[in-house]
Amino acid sequence: MRRTRLAYALVLATLGGAGCGSNPVIEIPPPSASATEYTLGGTVKGLEGKDLVLEVALPDELYSTLTIAADGEFTFKPALADGDSYDVTVAVEPGDPAQSCTVTRGKGVVAGADVKDVAVDCTTLPPNPRWIGGTVSGLAGTGLVLQNNGKDDLSVAMDGAFQFTTPETDGDTYDVTVSAQPTNPAQTCVVEAGKGTVEGADVTGILVKCTNDPPVFNVDPNTIDVTNADRCDFLDAAHCLFPWPNDHFTVADPTTSTGRRVALHPMSMPVNAEVDLSPAVGAPAGTVVSPGGIGMDPTDWNRADGFSPGQMLLSYVPGLDLGKTGIGPITHMERSLEADSPLVVVDAETLERHLVWGELDSYATSDATRALIIRAGMNFREGHRYVVALRNLKDSDGQGIEASDAFQVYRDAIPSNVPAIEARRDAMEKVFDVLAGAGVERKELYLAWEFTVASAKSLAGRMLHIRDDAFEKLGNAAPTFTITQVLQNPDANRSRRILGTFTVPNYLNQANGIAGSSFHYAEPNDGLPDQFDGNGTLQANFICNIPRAALPDGNDPTAAVVPGRAALYGHGQQGAASQVNGGSATGELSNAYNFVFCATDFIGMSSSDNENILRLVTQFGRMNTLADRLQQGLLNNLFLARLMIHPQGFIADPAFRGGPQNQPLIDTSDVFYYGISQGGILGGALVAISQDIRRGVLGVTGMNYSLLLDRATGFDQLRVFFDQAYTNELDRRIVFSSMQMLWDRGETNGYAWHVGNDPLPKTPPHAVLMQNAFADHQVTQWSADIEARTIGAGIHVPVLNPGRSIDTTPYFGIEPLGSYPHFGSAVFVWDTGPFDAMLNKGTPPPPVENKPLRDGVDPHGAPRVQPGARLQISEFLRSTGKVIDPCGETPCLVP
Template identity: 65%
Template sequence: MILRRPSLIATCTLLLAVAPGCGSDNDPDPPTTTTTTTSTTTTTTDPPDDEERTVGGSVVGLKGTRLVIQNNGGDDLSFDTDGPFTFPTPITAGDTYDVTIAAQPEGINERCWVVRGTGTAGESHVTDVLVRCSVNPGSIDLGNADRCDPLDPGYCLFPFPNDYFTVPDQDAETGRRVALRVDSMPVNAAVDISAVLGQPPGTVVTPGNVPMNPAEWNRNDGFSPGQMLLTLVPELDLQRSGIGGITHMERSLEPDAPVVVIDADTGERHLVWAELDAYATTDATRALIIRAGTNFKEGHRYIAALRGLRRANGDLIEPSPTFAVYRDGAPSDIELLESRRQHMEDLFSRLGTAGIQREGLYLAWDFTIVSRKNLTERMLHIRDDAFAKLGQAAPAFTVTTVTQNPDSNRSRRIQGTFTVPNYLNQANGVPGASFHYAQPDDGLPDQFNGNGTLQANFICNIPRSAIADGNDPLAPVTPGRAALYGHGQQGTASQVNGASATGDISNLYNYVFCATDFIGMASSDGLNIANLVTDFTRMNTLADRLQQGLLNNLFLARLLIHPMGFGSHAAFQNGAENTSVIDTSDVFYYGISQGGILGAALVAVAQDITRGVLGVPGINYSVLLDRAIGFDQLRPLMNAAYGNELDRRFIFSSMQMLWDRGEGNGYAAHLTDDPLPNTPPHKVLMHVAFGDHQVTHWSADIQARTMGARIHMPAIAPGRSEDATPYFGIQPIDGYPFQGSAMFVWDTGPFNAGTNTGTPPPPTTNQPPRVGVDPHNHPRFQAGAREQIDQFLRTNGVVINPCGNAPCFAE
């Protein structure tokens, strides 16, 4: 059993601090957990002259029939419904009364108890006896309570994330440590992945009956800043419940919001939206998903509360029996229930202070977000360790191929490898490797075999604006600005050779773009990713290799600006004086799609790069994959491996806890003005495609809010967005040129089916858009966007306005 708080005996003495009315004259709101208490009389009517006093009150929460109560062992009253009562036989002033339950309700597993049921009649009638009824605690199945949370009996690990699945840890920054158990985790089935790999059927079959091993998750001292919240609410109707979806997430901040998440310490509301899983095939497996509109704060504890939830016919949905026991204060002598009682009372108290009363709650639970240290310490450690070992030197590199005049934009293409310390547990950090932890394991990766290295590839393109003709060794040199390029989904460094983005831009504005494979999510990782989606125990192999990939990019950036780096090699020189073709005064970053997503993490941890452009970016992958056509090929493999649809939802949520370590979601809060330790502040420019089929524009909104980017206004033409308040919570740019970080939305315009042009707004469910033209590639073609890149990626760059007083339109 995972215990959150010390055991609490359900007595009046121990409940005085948390249950108003216990041993007092106050009507309990919130309800108490006591059976009877002593009180003095309360009056609402004048007593008769003969000193007779009536004893009465009310019955609340009764759902069964034939409840019988007594006063002083007799004077029976029977009830079939809630309502007021007065015992027929009065007592004399100065006499005592003792209201008890003579017979519990019939027809339903319910238990009633008496609050303020004993006392001495005084000068007034007794009117405040309260008989409360709720779930019979003895009827609750607690057989798996040591590994499953009984608050949501629909699925073992719901609600999730949840501090019920953590344990105290005095060495952790948050004071807690995730403690998932392997016997609670999803178990996979064998899957034939041959077709995805281009092999004959039966060639590659992944192992089955393998439970997810939570060991890597249990290194966390909390949950993801972008964690997907999950629970199961049978028969929930979002519209009848008044729940704000993705187009009306500001609903979560309104006083009567049905779905609320608050900071447990400050009571501040957090921007969220809720949706039902559109991928579920039955209502019985259709999870309620709650997503953060801006990332949760690292190290903070939050309380999620659901209230007033309704079915399609308008009926209220009753909470689970376990939650009802806590909410209603139903007394019990069951140790497993009572050990959590004080903690739940604390949640109700904090919610009450925030204006959310326990009456009417469907569910409430708390969760702690991972600390900044725990989230980023692996990446920062390998960065700092690798550069400390490098010292003042440049990384070692080898030029393997030089191609002169490869296309109309480039005069020279240079390929080769460079050496990087290897922190993965296999030689050369091959796909499928994970971090190497030497013993004793201090939680920080160690260099493989103490001095192991890997060879990372590079491709650099020299624009004709730097050298007019690669075949002319005496052609004068105009050194080009140094920049890294981040490639797209499971691509390679060769995407830097493309014409649309890097080619045209490099020649127009004289950039030397270099790229290396973003290992972890490069084409070489295809087999590992296919294996991963059929066995998510392997999730750390993706996250860890991504972090090694970030380090590889950092070393590549150093090679671009170091005096003994690329510029010292003849392949990067030209002219009579062997002038370097690279301007080594600064280095920048430009990434598109996956390169825009992962680039947020790269820029955030970079010490040499201080400015980056993120093309069609967003956070986080648990949001992105649901709404991306790019997951179409892998989703069937995941579905085959994990047939339980609730297992799949849990996986989508939990995988973010590891993915954070290598993607922008884990670093967005430190991307701009709150830099990580030993890291400079950064500025970024985001180019977003409205209605993007591959990286949902809503994920870019989350990123902009989290990192504090401002937005060009008007961002979108009136009526184009389905949002109730488009770009809610993102501050507008108040003047140009702008000195900070910014987001620009590029719109291809309304969809025209006849001409197959334009893009409609995306679905509001957690599914990808499939209608109209995919605008994913459009921003990079726009002259105004390219001019922005030129003006921004400078040592003292600024954000210019290429769109005037109008939205930005993309052809």
Template identity: 45%
Template sequence: MKRSVLPVLTALVMALVASLVVIVPSAAAAPPRSTPRCDPIDPAACLLPFPNDFFTVPDRSTPTGRRVSLAPEMMPRNVGGVPIDPAEWNRNDGFSPGSMLLAAVPGVDLAETGVAPITDIGASLRRDAPVVLLDATTGRRHPYWVELDSRATDPDRQAMIIRPARNLVEGHRYIVALRDLRDAEGREIPAGPAFERMLRWLPPRDPALRARWFQLRPAMIQLWRSGVRPHDLYLAWDFTVASTRSLTERALHLRDEAFADLGRAAPKVTVTGVENPTPEQDPSFARKVVGTIEVPKYLDTPAGGPGSRLAYGPDGRPEADGVYRATFQCNVPRSAFAEGAAKPLLWGHGLFGDHTAVNGLGATANESNSMPCGASWLGMSREDVPFLVTTLGDLSAFPATPDRMQQAYLNMLFLGRAMIHPGGLAALPEFRVDGRPLIDVRAGLGYAGASLGGIQGTALTALAQDFTRSVLVVPATNFSTMLNRASPFAALQPILDQAYPDRLDQQVAFALMQMLWDRGEGNGYVRHVTRDPLPRTPAKRVLLHLAFGDHQVANVATETEARTLGVRVVRPTLAPGRDPAVEPQWGLRAVPRFPYRGSALVVWDSGTPAPPLGNVPPTAGHDPHGDPGNTPAARAQAAHFLATGEVIDTCGRAPCVAIPRG
């Protein structure tokens, strides 16, 4: 890093510019553009760098004072030349709190530059770090790691990806600075022509560059005041994170309106099938009940099936139109007949599953005498697969996925209410034997979910009013981080490659998708689970189980969720040498004692090698994704947590060892 002293004249000029900016209109930018255009400071793709307030406009009606303003001409196009329709994105008042930060820096060598890698997140906060992620609202640095897109096929179009190691604060403005970047020979990479003009003390004469110069002044001045020298810069820009209202208002509206209409009544349930297997047919479950639960339908097609969108009313809020009959399944464990009524357990299935996933919970149900009930995660359930495949060919259809996911939250919340309401499931003959109920409505509702059930369960937990404890098994947040690192997505990658062959466009598309996914996955809700709860919602305690080396849910995404939740970690996590990180589980404090009445992350290790460092899925060793659920010690810890809210040590003060699923 250069350490030359700034001349006094530079300080004086910057101070003068600062004083001039004060008299620029309050947006601190040039007048709003009349036609959509690309940001000139990174010419590799129209939407780079991203996220970027260049692609927003002032809007006093939003909590952030801004609104995303994208046009079809600016968006990635598929091989048919069809741009992504930006209409749904333009509802947002900022960008994702977990957004990947993208730029293109041809020739950059991350090791020579000395950026913080995935194995040393703490290095991102060094004063001389080549990448600066500054919270402009607080003036504090934010942790991250940097990687190059491992899948890129053209070195000149390889995305440089900065990933926040903890979610960004909603509603805050951030500044990104790339400085003193180096190539493989250690030579400094100069700023591009357009950005070099941004570094000059007087605005350019070119109208487009002049407007951008004024727009960047507040960010450049704040960087200078925080110790970032302008002549070190390769690129800098700023962006605004979406507000809590923008991220959660739709799901909250669905919940509040639907439950207000329900009042004190139980949701209407119709049983459509009952199975009473013999112990020889099923040693775990004595009764399996399938039915439908009536939920207000906020989707715009008669059946609310794949491809449906949220229906909006004249007030701009989702509007109910008819009834959605959500299929559910509840399995009564044999323990309920021997020990008494079972505790209600709301269960969230994994990727592309459905309500039948409760069939795999025999050990969990009988060990804890719990009755698991589950419905489908609309949007990413088995029935959605054909539509999702089609979506990868034209991402304009993608908004239907998070829209259906929000309907799924309401379906699950209604199912949970039916499980604990005296007039709900417990009142039905299918959930009684010899006149007594098989479900204990007084025991309180708990939630558990694995994989997608952990991802979606994060958001469901933030929205829930009927439970305060969740066990999230192999969970994470932020699909834009997970997709390239997930083995299941490898089967879908060729479809995306055919439709959007440019790998830089793909990374931009992932960042765009995350902006809408936030409404329908844990990333948009994770800050409101254990603290700062959403309106009319209690704070929760959560227990997270991570499978080290997971082939399907990236460990780094799980740890990012844990940092954002503010949970403790049970140490020791792994045997010495197992984790390549300089400081494993960076930023997470240890659980101080047992039992611990709080939220925690537990790392379970079944011997799979550490995951690769790039954005590619793990392939070495067996997939440990299901191993925590296969381990009696993990199940006992989860059951105790749901029953008491306490985290207990089931690993003997040693790293937790999981049993590989056979």
């Protein structure tokens, strides 16, 4: 906004030339004969442009203008009388080059002498100047002065738009503050959305709100306990680490991709209690005991440059009633995007609302320990900063819940002399600025905080490092392998079963990477795993099944050979490679469509890890032993995939050849992936990092174990020991949420943004087909929906029959598949139908709370045996694969 006024002299000229006939006569009364006249003037400096016009406001609402062409002294006409007031301003800024001129000592009253000290200073504007301004409201007093970045004083006399006279340029920061408060009457003015970075446009949204009421502070900052402010957050006194996740638990680190690094203090982490594990292993009581008093060592958490993209957000709100407040549950998560939503999560960069839902912990045994859980309906963006806001919260009587004293100090700008409080005030103001930009009013807030999501480098960096290091050392060769057993015609679907081992570089810190190992870091420790002992290896097992479609009879050397498609198989929860020998998932499928399935134990979460996982749930400081071994397991699978397609790999051995021409039994032109349950959860990560596998089918899949375990019947047995180890119910939530930060490194949640067309470095794009079961008891459908949104998979419609879903907007945010065939990622939901107790068939919808569905018949195994689903797998797992519609224009129903 540039100030312009029509000078009084121009008004006279205009009136003098208007109308018909003779010009009207406008008389200006001459000054009194006895009055002494005084001149008004000053000096211009720095003028380089043209057509600078000054104006002066005179008594009786008259104005005079003066055009100035060069530096030097200037004098207004007419002269002024003693006692006359004046106000000199810039009417037109100079141009060619564009300049901004400021007036000092331009306002006053003539006091018996000429005025000669008005100063006009001009500066040349930068290219593409960006003007900083906004709106003032409620101003009744005088003397309000605003500043930008501690300078550029701007006096504001009335409500309306304002703009500083000195512009900024793109990339500059601005910080608008009140330098002087209004008086007569005394007022208090506060600035909202006053800080930020200039980005390609003028800043016009700053709000300055003034009130006649003096601030009333109901909180004494000196009463707030900040004893452990260096390692705890005093905004939520319920738990040291609440609200969580939180940039209060990070530090600045310019070496990371986000500029932050997690910095959890050991004394802030949950501490376990002693647990007798003997019942779990069938031993006499007291035989196997997990020691207590052990805190979670945050070393591996502190390697991250932010929190999980699927992080469980936590706080405690005493007396909160979700329904009375209007917080959207999992069945109405789109509520979080509505303008008046009490729960808001905002991307600090884009100011966009993020899809989330809220729920109260159903596992808590009392309201006093019942945490508020906030979950993302689609993963948070890697490397982005988010602001969480809770506002207008209500209890079961519909009464408002007051914010904590600590938060009120920041929200209400209550001054303090407490260093720990003041050290955080600037960060909290930035939080309020983000929320103001997103339309969330400061006065409505119950609590607000910020957190940073880990970068792709932080999430996948270790895995990509061991992948690239191992394959660089492998070069053009095939991994070394040994065949230990060959079984001819093991069942009706297979003609040959081949068992053996293969060699993989070992990046774990124990020989052969045994269960309980974690990554080996050599000195100096750069945060990236190193090969054990410099050149250590491990022996991974494999089982490969040749279908009769490829070789009709393992004992017949004359049988014709049709090489089968190469595919890895991912086994289920804490299973083993031997699950590839099953009939329904792989046997019938492989024979019907000629797949050669090979599998290896998915170490980290295989049967060989059972004891370590049992100990882990009572000592969660061991979480890195699961996460690190999972990543080694991913590498093992990558080496197995290479063995299946390399000319000197499996097909170089007679066990993988047959027929009169001694042909290869494997088609080495491509390799695919098919995993079920845990194999689907881990398989998304495997596909995302693979340079050989470009297409994968994820059966009854999902992601994010911090979400899955709460809603899975499969965690029942381990939860008993977990609850004994962590008796503080708020600690349990912290454990469940924080474990995901490490689990991300080995499961799909940490790689979901790169499963499709945004591949990781040195990695091709991929596509996956998700085949899920509605109301799955073991892998909750909600986690599959989150995965589909994140990877950008389209969904088959209609998804379900009318009335089957309990969502307000079923499958909100997942784009319907428009036509078939579809080329890209897709999700299909198979429904066994409503529960019929008489027939013991079907299942009801899942509960809204964070607990498993236990009613009805678990549909977890249903999709894999459907003929249409099997045909769909076959059509998708081809080099030119596509998604077909096996269900027609109806939902996919299990008969």
